[in-house]
Amino acid sequence: MQGPLTGAVAPRARSFWIHTLGCPKNEVDSQKLAGRLRAGGLEAAEKPGEADLIVVNTCAFIEAARAESIETIIELSDLRRDGARLAVTGCLAERNGEELAEALPEVDLVAGFGAELTPALAAAPVAFLRRQELPDFDLLELPRPPASAPWAYVKVAEGCDRRCGFCAIPSFRGPQRSRALASVLEEVDRLDVSEVVLVAQDLASYGGDRSSASRLEHDRILDLVGAVAARVDWVRLLYLYPSSLTDELVDAVVATGVPYFDLSLQHVSRPLLRRMRRFGERGRITERIGRIRSVAPEAALRSSFILGYPGETEQDHDELLSFIEEAELDWAGFFTFSREAGTYADGLTEELQVPEALALERLAECSELQDAITARRRASLVGAELTVLVDGDGRGRTYREAPEIDGIVRLAGAGAGAAPGSFVTARCVGSEGPDLLAEVEGGRP
Numbered sequence: 001m002q003g004p005l006t007g008a009v010a011p012r013a014r015s016f017w018i019h020t021l022g023c024p025k026n027e028v029d030s031q032k033l034a035g036r037l038r039a040g041g042l043e044a045a046e047k048p049g050e051a052d053l054i055v056v057n058t059c060a061f062i063e064a065a066r067a068e069s070i071e072t073i074i075e076l077s078d079l080r081r082d083g084a085r086l087a088v089t090g091c092l093a094e095r096n097g098e099e100l101a102e103a104l105p106e107v108d109l110v111a112g113f114g115a116e117l118t119p120a121l122a123a124a125p126v127a128f129l130r131r132q133e134l135p136d137f138d139l140l141e142l143p144r145p146p147a148s149a150p151w152a153y154v155k156v157a158e159g160c161d162r163r164c165g166f167c168a169i170p171s172f173r174g175p176q177r178s179r180a181l182a183s184v185l186e187e188v189d190r191l192d193v194s195e196v197v198l199v200a201q202d203l204a205s206y207g208g209d210r211s212s213a214s215r216l217e218h219d220r221i222l223d224l225v226g227a228v229a230a231r232v233d234w235v236r237l238l239y240l241y242p243s244s245l246t247d248e249l250v251d252a253v254v255a256t257g258v259p260y261f262d263l264s265l266q267h268v269s270r271p272l273l274r275r276m277r278r279f280g281e282r283g284r285i286t287e288r289i290g291r292i293r294s295v296a297p298e299a300a301l302r303s304s305f306i307l308g309y310p311g312e313t314e315q316d317h318d319e320l321l322s323f324i325e326e327a328e329l330d331w332a333g334f335f336t337f338s339r340e341a342g343t344y345a346d347g348l349t350e351e352l353q354v355p356e357a358l359a360l361e362r363l364a365e366c367s368e369l370q371d372a373i374t375a376r377r378r379a380s381l382v383g384a385e386l387t388v389l390v391d392g393d394g395r396g397r398t399y400r401e402a403p404e405i406d407g408i409v410r411l412a413g414a415g416a417g418a419a420p421g422s423f424v425t426a427r428c429v430g431s432e433g434p435d436l437l438a439e440v441e442g443g444r445p
């Protein structure tokens with residue numbers, strides 16, 4: 001994802017360009033970095049080649065993400081104009097900062113989360129800023145520019161207290177630190193959008209880390225959902241750890257009018273989940289899904305799964321396939337296991353490793369099965385009346401589609417040009433894979 005985050009270049013003003021890689025959480029960080037750079041007197045450039053400062057906000061989640069981050073750094077370095085500086089921040093900078101600074105001399109500044117990026121513009125830029133050397137401020141509380149879409153991500157916590165076997169995030173993002181509810185609500189009010197998408201590494205645990213002394217009574221997920229829902233038309237929750245999905249949380253989500261559940265399942269086989277150092281098993285997961293559908297039969301469900309985790313047997317894989325078939329989720333993402341240094345899984349024996357070709361074969365099998373289910377579920381909506389939030393350009397989404405993650409609704413008819421941010425009523429007249437086609441009938445009912 002990339003783009004000027006706001007505005008145009010004023011004559012002779014120093015300008016910046018931010019290129020963001022990775023997940024929605026990183027996108028929020030980039031918006032806050034943009035807010036900070038603007039507060040420091042810089043303006044958004046229209047192209048990377050015009051900027052005085054190019055910032056690459058990297059991702060280090062898996063090997064492929066790290067490779068993409070490095071390729072992007074090199075590409076943007078080639079694109080920059082004479083005298084422009086290049087700064088690298090984000091997960092890869094945090095995790096492999098020193099190596100990066102040494103291996104890529106074209107980079108002027110490698111900086112951990114929350115570092116000032118303007119030193120890159122100095123005559124003799126700093127090579128690497130460690131977290132310990134950072135000024136004392138919290139990246140989470142930085143202002144962000146007004147949203148350019150009718151929806152926006154809002155990050156409510158940073159870090160994670162869990163220790164999933166495959167995941168290196170807690171090792172470099174640290175333990176969970178939740179924002180105060182008041183700060184989140186202030187940001188929601190400033191954004192002035194129709195839809196807020198709440199994100200955190202482990203969203204359902206929001207507020208659990210706030211000590212009893214500082215914890216306000218309302219700094220918990222249920223209150224967060226209720227308070228945000230009272231301010232915006234739609235609130236959507238991403239990354240819910242399944243064992244934290246209580247009945248109360250299910251009810252709170254359904255009550256917002258956006259019955260969308262993004263369950264971070266990763267697998268369903270009990271022995272494999274234990275080796276992943278995660279809770280849960282198929283029976284319990286199925287029960288949770290049943291509970292959601294019993295209170296909201298119209299609920300949309302998404303999840304993601306890892307294929308080829310060390311020790312995954314044919315039996316584990318068959319169990320996952322049968323679960324996918326039975327659960328009929330609306331959306332699912334599949335990823336092959338990536339061995340990450342410093343994780344529990346990295347220390348598992350060689351005999352347990354699943355050959356990459358086999359992991360890819362399993363991924364293809366799961367994807368094929370899920371694609372058919374997704375297409376079927378989408379086709380079942382033909383004829384239905386939909387409430388669509390217009391994103392722009394004859395495009396929109398119902399509560400069933402998370403922005404930039406799931407399918408979209410293509411709008412036709414006289415009202416298809418409705419303003420971004422408005423809600424229209426549309427009749428679904430067709431489906432194409434993950435997308436729907438709908439004829440606009442009028443404004444919001």
Ligand code: SF4
Pocket residue numbers: 160161162163164167168169170201202241
């Ligand atoms: S819940 Fe697990 S996978 Fe998610 S960030 Fe925390 S440790 Fe990583």
